[in-house]
Amino acid sequence: MENPVRIRKTCPSDYSPIISVLDAWWGGRRMSDMLPRLFFTHFRETSFVAELNGKIIGFLIGFLSQSHSEEAYIHFVGIHPDFRKQGVGSVLYRQFFQTAQEFGRVRVKCVTSPVNKSSIAYHLHIGFEAESSETQEDGVPYHLDYDGVGEHRVLFVKHL
Incomplete structure (x- = not known):
């Protein structure tokens, strides 16, 4: 990848572009039901998008457990098929781990x-x-x- 991948927090406007490609990224498996819009609204501090040249090439949706104060949870991760095995997922996971630690979490x-x-x-x-x-x-x-x-x-x- 020539240009660096940019990692940022998700925002509600990311829902439509992600949900429109989600099933295709999973080879046609119906996955979109597992990712309602609420994740893009209520879990923005712990959910991230990877962009390259302004295009979403990956995302990680995670949150802090309300029931287990030492835990964070990764709900859904998706990487565009053309960008798999290029480190995009690793960058997203590292960002989540760092964020979880900043909130005092010791397990994911x-x-x-x-x-x-x-x-x-x-x-x-x-x-x-x-x-x-x-x-x-x-x-x-x-x-x-x-x-x-x-x-x-x-x-x-x-x-x-």
């Missing part, structure tokens, strides 16, 4: 689907640990029906 949690092998590998690579469970696949523990019937999830935690 997130989840992914057990079928999303690239997400699992990425999270393990950047220092997340998969939380233990009796159910495992390929040595990776996952939690049955975590997000509803048939919606199994790998639960990750990273200590800051």
Whole structure:
């Protein structure tokens, strides 16, 4: 990338451009229902957009847990397919980790689907640990029906 990627906090006007490409970024999987507009309004201090030449090429939506005062949570991360494996995600995650620490958080949690092998590998690579469970696949523990019937999830935690 010739020009540096710019990281900034999300704003409500980011919702439409992101939601319009979200399903395409996931290869046609319907993901847009998982990202309502409220995240772009109520979690701006802990959610970030990556831009290159004024175009959104990635985003991270996260928040501070209200129930667990030492934790922050990453809800959704998306990187434009043309910009994957170029460090955009890493920059977004580092920004979130730094922000979480500024708010006194010592742990970050997130989840992914057990079928999303690239997400699992990425999270393990950047220092997340998969939380233990009796159910495992390929040595990776996952939690049955975590997000509803048939919606199994790998639960990750990273200590800051």
